Amino acid sequence: MKRWIAIVLVVLVVGGIIVYNKVLHPAPGAEGKPPGGGAKGGPGGARGGGMTSINGFVVVSKRLQEDIVSSGSLLAAEQVDIYPEISARITQLNIREGQPVAKGALLVKLFDADLRAQLQKLQAQADNARRTEERNKQLLDRGGISQQEYDIVTTNLRSSLADIELVKANLQRTEIRAPFSGVIGLRNVSSGAVVSPNTLIARLQQVTSLKLDFSIPEKYGPFVHNGSKILFLVDGANNPSQGIVYAIEPGVEEQTRNLRIRARVSNTSLQYRPGTFARVTLTVQNEQSLVVPTQAVIPQTRSNQVVVIKNGKAKFTDVKIGLRTEGTVQVLEGLSRGDTVATTGLLFLKPDSPVKIGGMITLPQSEAKVATN
Incomplete structure (x- = not known):
């Protein structure tokens, strides 16, 4: 008898709990859609169908300058080891x-x-x-x-x-x-x-004019030509000196894929010695170019894209890019001056999706140099 009474009490307790949860205190949104209007985000979410808010940038023309920093060596303009012939x-x-x-x-x-x-x-x-x-x-x-x-x-x-x-x-x-x-x-x-012919007597060097040899990555080859100016700095010098490019190796080194360049340096005061290490800075471009922030470019498998905002909608546009600096990218084709491109929220944008520009950004004040060895 006591056994049956215990079973009845257990059934009554379990039933009471179920009635309390299902009838008296139902879960929020149990009988309709979840609060916020959707299972995967509210208005303005990735799939909620709302308007996405982004930051934009107006494409401008800027004097873009990229400097290559490389290691070089100063060499005598002419040098010969003197050996006897007999x-x-x-x-x-x-x-x-x-x-x-x-x-x-x-x-x-x-x-x-x-x-x-x-x-x-x-x-x-x-x-x-x-x-x-x-x-x-x-x-x-x-x-x-x-x-x-x-x-x-x-x-x-x-x-x-x-x-x-x-x-x-x-x-x-x-x-x-x-x-x-x-x-x-x-x-x-x-x-x-x-x-004998194997005896080195002395070395003769012409030092009033020196050669400066250095290398740059092959992709910068089109920007360098005879007459290009370089700046170099040697250990112990406070100010850089200038040289003029006068010869470029026609081929690229297979192992390093670098292009070897030779410049001429005046040394009438004999302040430099052949064999000295020099840190070379070469400006490969300095002209007006269309630029956008680095974060505005979307890398693709075989191209690059930017999101252009036109009439409040996102337009994905292929662009051809050129030089890169720390904060900017040169755009050679695909954009015009005055176009507005998105710089944030790129992962949530779709073609022709509505876009709201929440703010505008500006370019960084300084550009970084590209270091090469």
């Missing part, structure tokens, strides 16, 4: 270390007594061959000798003259002269030393 003993050494020399100045004289003696011998033989040729010429004119005999004599004369020229060329190899005006470096030999 093996011989140094008889005269006219090298003053660290001093300027003029083009054609005699730097080193090697032993040449044997060559000069050989030259005198050949000159005597050539004189004799010349007199013989003159006598045989007279005999040939009178019919005293044949043409063949005369040809042998003239051949001997030409052979003697050729031997003389050979010895003179060998004598020139005993003299080492400066190929251009410059500054001679530290010498590695002394007078009286026996040198």
Whole structure:
């Protein structure tokens, strides 16, 4: 009996709870739509069909400037390592270390007594061959000798003259002269030393004008040409100096995909030395261009898009972009000056969806430089 009474009490308690939840206190919105007008957002939500509020930007024309910062090296305008052409003993050494020399100045004289003696011998033989040729010429004119005999004599004369020229060329190899005006470096030999073609005597450099080599990414190649100005800064200098681009490598380096560029730097005051590291800044563009904020561009698989606001509706437009800075993107095609583009809420916009512009943004005051190595 007690068992049945307990079961009845449990049933009454459970029934009371159900009646309380379902009848007396129903859940909000249980008999209709949820508050807010939809299951996935209220008015103005992603799928609520309301008007989306965004920030906009009016396309303007701005003088866009992008600087490339690269590492470079200063090189001598002309440089040559001085080696002898023959093996011989140094008889005269006219090298003053660290001093300027003029083009054609005699730097080193090697032993040449044997060559000069050989030259005198050949000159005597050539004189004799010349007199013989003159006598045989007279005999040939009178019919005293044949043409063949005369040809042998003239051949001997030409052979003697050729031997003389050979010895003179060998004598020139005993003299080492400066190929251009410059500054001679530290010498590695002394007078009286026996040198060979593998002996480095000194280095000659032209330092009143220097070359500056640096590289930039290949995509900036179209913006650089002969005559472009660069700025560079070396360690220990307070102010940058200027150089002028005068040569561009026709091909791109396969490993780095960089384009090698060479500029000319004036160094009349000898303030720079060849081999110095330089930090180069090259302005690749500085002209009026249409620009939009970076956040306004929507990257696509094969293109880029922006959302143009026209008559209160969103229009997705393909654009061709150019240079990028920290806060702006250059627009080459697809927009006109004065167009209004969306900069926020891009993920919630659909083609021809109604749009409300809540505010307008402006461009950043400064542009960042592009750093390359």
